[in-house]
Amino acid sequence: MAKLTYREALNRAMCEEMEKDPNVFVMGEEVGHYQGAYKVTQGMLDKFGDQRVIDTPISENGFAGIGVGAAMVGLRPIIEFMTWNFSLVAIDQIVNAAAKMLYMSGGQFSVPIVFRGAGGAGGRVAAQHSQAFESWYAHIPGLKVVAPATPKDALGLLKTSIRDNNPVIFMESEVLYGYTGEVPDEEYSIPIGKGEIKKAGTDISIITWSRAYHFAIEAAEELEKEGISAEVVDLRTIRPMDEEIIYNSVRKTNRAIVVEEGWYHSGVGSHVAYLIQKNCFDYLDAPVERITQEDVPMPYAANLEKHSLPSVEKVKNKIKEMLS
Numbered sequence: 013m014a015k016l017t018y019r020e021a022l023n024r025a026m027c028e029e030m031e032k033d034p035n036v037f038v039m040g041e042e043v044g045h046y047q048g049a050y051k052v053t054q055g056m057l058d059k060f061g062d063q064r065v066i067d068t069p070i071s072e073n074g075f076a077g078i079g080v081g082a083a084m085v086g087l088r089p090i091i092e093f094m095t096w097n098f099s100l101v102a103i104d105q106i107v108n109a110a111a112k113m114l115y116m117s118g119g120q121f122s123v124p125i126v127f128r129g130a131g132g133a134g135g136r137v138a139a140q141h142s143q144a145f146e147s148w149y150a151h152i153p154g155l156k157v158v159a160p161a162t163p164k165d166a167l168g169l170l171k172t173s174i175r176d177n178n179p180v181i182f183m184e185s186e187v188l189y190g191y192t193g194e195v196p197d198e199e200y201s202i203p204i205g206k207g208e209i210k211k212a213g214t215d216i217s218i219i220t221w222s223r224a225y226h227f228a229i230e231a232a233e234e235l236e237k238e239g240i241s242a243e244v245v246d247l248r249t250i251r252p253m254d255e256e257i258i259y260n261s262v263r264k265t266n267r268a269i270v271v272e273e274g275w276y277h278s279g280v281g282s283h284v285a286y287l288i289q290k291n292c293f294d295y296l297d298a299p300v301e302r303i304t305q306e307d308v309p310m311p312y313a314a315n316l317e318k319h320s321l322p323s324v325e326k327v328k329n330k331i332k333e334m335l336s
Contacts, residue, residue: 014197019052019189021163022128025170026053026090028199030060033088036174037064039075040092040129049094050130050189076102076127080109083125088174093129096145096183110179111154126173128182132223132273133310133321135187142310142317144222144274149181150251150283156204157250159183161225163193165248168202176204185223185273207254209261213243216331217261219284220271221247224303224322228271231327242331250280258284259291266297267334271322276304298334303327 016024030036037060042049044057044067057065068075072093079089093099099106110123133142150157156178160166166184173180210225211232220228225246232242245261247253262268268288270281285300306320 013194015192016163016167016195017189018163018166018184018191018193019050021167021195022052022170022184023054023056024195025167026174027056027059029171029174030056030064035086036088036090037066038090038092039066039068039079041068041070041094043067043092048092050186052184052189053092072098072102073105076105077109079125079127080105080113080123083110083123083179084113084121088124090126090128090174093127095134095141095186096129096131097141097143099127099129099145106149106155106179106181107152111152114178115154122177123179124177126170126180126182128170128184130186130189131183132185133187133305133317136312136314136317138312139309144183144272144305146183146222146250146272147274147278147280150280155179155181155251157181157183158204158248159222159250160248161185161188161222161246163191164195165202165208165246167195168200169204169248171201172204175201180204183222188223188226191226202248205249205252205254207245207247207249207257209243209257210246211242211244213241213265215241215265215335216267216269217243217245217258217265218269218271218327218331219245219247219258219261221250222273224271224273227322227324227327231324231331234324235328235331240331240335253284255287255291258288262288262292263295266295268292268296269301269303269327269330269334271303271327273305273322276302276307279304301330301334303330
């Protein structure tokens, strides 16, 4: 096992896939000469050259569209958005072209493309740069949505995403790039659509993904010292979603809380709560609860940003309330 940061794990995944398949290339703003806005593509220009690590102008709609076209004729583009907030400029290419092309062409054109970049709150970068977009893109048939929380999962899922013949929305938490974790030395991949029990428990199921996983796991570890056994389910993939891992956990613990970095209204947690009540109703000893970002644009001030987001304390307090 090696200790890698989240950004190093992503870099290794892309390099390994580019070494194996000459059809894989990376394109986006500052991915080459600047080594990546968040240094995820560091060293790749020297290794693969400027025909496969391509710097673009500030033109998300343009280079996303080029990527879709390249995928339609057999290449495997990795399109980096400096932040998912800037993907809104390219949303027509993602939603109306990439997601719908296979269906609208009667199966003649697949679009094996990965759109990836930083999402969620970035730490005092304010409202226009601090949004979790999982629910936006998971709403669209034809897209797969991946949101890993650890370096190991990020590496394994990015490799699988690059190999997938469908468009994949790969969401990386901006504040996790420097997070370090153990990653296997050997070649491996992780299936899209498979969650993981990161901590077993018996009293309540915490369903989560991406950055919110770290609030959940810390809360679960602290609650264990107080005699409360919380099970942490990391979905890892939002679409397709591993429903069985949710049901099996809730049928064991009889309580569930969903922790997410996105907003409350129409969030992914709403869908998870619906699935639980539909498929586990007779097992529930309490209503399904949710912890989300406050339903406001992200404040700039550090104290207000922290207050707006989920936290370890919010998770602990809500679980204690549910078990009281």
